[in-house]
Structures are given as structure tokens and as C-alpha cells.
Amino acid sequence: xxxxxxxxxxxxxxxxxxxxxxxxxxxxxxxxxxxxxxxxxxxxxxxxxxxxxxxxxxxxxxxxxxxxxxxxxxxxxxxxxxxxxxxxxxxxxxxxxxxxxxxxxxxxxxxxxxxxxxxxxxxxxxxxxxxxxxxxxxxxxxxxxxxxxxxxxxxxxxxxxxxxxxxxxxxxxxxxxx
Numbered sequence: 001x002x003x004x005x006x007x008x009x010x011x012x013x014x015x016x017x018x019x020x021x022x023x024x025x026x027x028x029x030x031x032x033x034x035x036x037x038x039x040x041x042x043x044x045x046x047x048x049x050x051x052x053x054x055x056x057x058x059x060x061x062x063x064x065x066x067x068x069x070x071x072x073x074x075x076x077x078x079x080x081x082x083x084x085x086x087x088x089x090x091x092x093x094x095x096x097x098x099x100x101x102x103x104x105x106x107x108x109x110x111x112x113x114x115x116x117x118x119x120x121x122x123x124x125x126x127x128x129x130x131x132x133x134x135x136x137x138x139x140x141x142x143x144x145x146x147x148x149x150x151x152x153x154x155x156x157x158x159x160x161x162x163x164x165x166x167x168x169x170x171x172x173x174x175x176x177x178x
Contacts (some may be wrong), residue, residue, distance in 0.1 A: 001045055004053075010158040013032040014098045015151055018072040020045070023052045057158045058168045059175075065151050069095065070137050086123070086131035091115045099147045 001020060007010040013069060022090040045053070060068065069131065073095045074087040087095075094118075096109050119140045120130035 004045070004050070009156075009159045010154055010157050013102055013150070015069075015072070017155075018059055018068070019053055022061045022068065022072070023049060023056055039090055045176065051062060051156075054158060054162045057155055058162065059089060059172060060151075060155060061172060062148075065148055065155070066138055067134070068139060069099075069141075069148070070134050073098075073138075074132075074134075084133070086133055088129055088132075089116050089120065091134060094168075096147065099150050103146075103150065107146040108144075108173055111148065113156075 002012050005016060010016070044073045070087065071085070073091045074085045075091065085110065093113055096112050100107050100109055116132065117130065119136040121136070123129040123131045159165045
């Protein structure tokens with residue numbers, strides 16, 4: 001797996017690890033050390049998994065990128081009488097850290113952390129806990145677009161390295177995702 005990241009000249013990141021996990025890859029997740037130098041060390045792919053991760057990454061439109069980020073971090077919580085996928089403030093802070101870890105430009109991470117409370121809702125099952133639902137997450141990302149940049153850059157590097165951006169743009173247009 002690290003070879004893929006070396007090939008596209010992108011650091012082996014936690015969000016890259018999430019991509020491999022999303023396709024069912026066997027990457028060990030280490031939540032206590034999310035920012036290790038190689039999040040995919042010792043992970044291997046067979047050819048079909050490689051093809052799957054390339055297509056999955058290259059075919060993501062903005063809605064899929066947003067859903068992917070939310071689903072990679074958010075967990076199931078009891079909301080009223082049902083369970084729902086929501087993001088806690090700690091998970092939001094984790095996402096910020098993961099997405100800016102390899103960035104060379106400085107981003108307003110403290111402001112992004114504070115923005116959480118503007119969009120979050122009290123969890124009816126645990127009134128002291130603020131949670132973020134997916135729709136709120138989408139709005140919050142609009143005020144913090146820098147959090148999607150690393151994933152968009154990774155996608156662009158995958159597209160350039162495997163069949164070219166023109167090929168993938170055409171495929172995205174064919175399915176109406178652009």
C-alpha cells in the first residue's frame with residue numbers, strides 16, 4: 001500500500017488509510033496514534049483491491065467526498081430511541097488534525113474547532129453531549145473547505161497517475177456526478 005502512495009507522491013496519511021478500509025482492505029487502525037508517519041505500513045493489496053481503491057477514489061464527486069469524511073470519523077450514538085451516525089466534538093477535532101497533518105500551508109484550525117458548536121445539536125439521550133448530524137456536517141464543511149482539500153488533492157493525484165484526469169472527468173460526467 002505504501003508503494004501506491006510513493007508512486008503518486010503523496011504521504012501515506014490517515015485519510016488514505018480510510019480509503020483502503022472503505023473498500024474492505026485489511027489496514028490496522030491505530031486511533032491512539034492517528035498521525036504516524038505511515039498509516040498503511042505493512043498493509044498489502046491484491047490487484048482487485050488496488051483497482052477498487054483507484055476507481056473508488058477517482059470517481060468520488062463532492063457529495064461522496066463529504067459522505068466519506070463523515071463516515072470515516074463519525075460513530076453510532078443513541079439519539080432519542082434510535083441509533084444514528086453522528087460526529088462528536090472530539091471526532092471533529094480528530095478530523096481537523098488528520099486533514100491538516102501533512103499540509104504545508106497554515107489553516108484556521110482553531111476557528112474550525114470553534115465552529116463545531118455553531119452547527120451541533122444537543123443529543124436528546126445525553127443532553128450534555130453536542131453531536132453533529134450529516135446535514136450539519138455538510139454546512140460546517142462549507143465554512144471550513146480546507147478540510148476537503150487534502151482528499152481532493154489525493155483524488156487528483158490518483159487520477160493523474162492512473163488513466164489520466166481526462167479519463168476520470170469523462171467517466172464522472174457520464175454518470176452525472178460532476
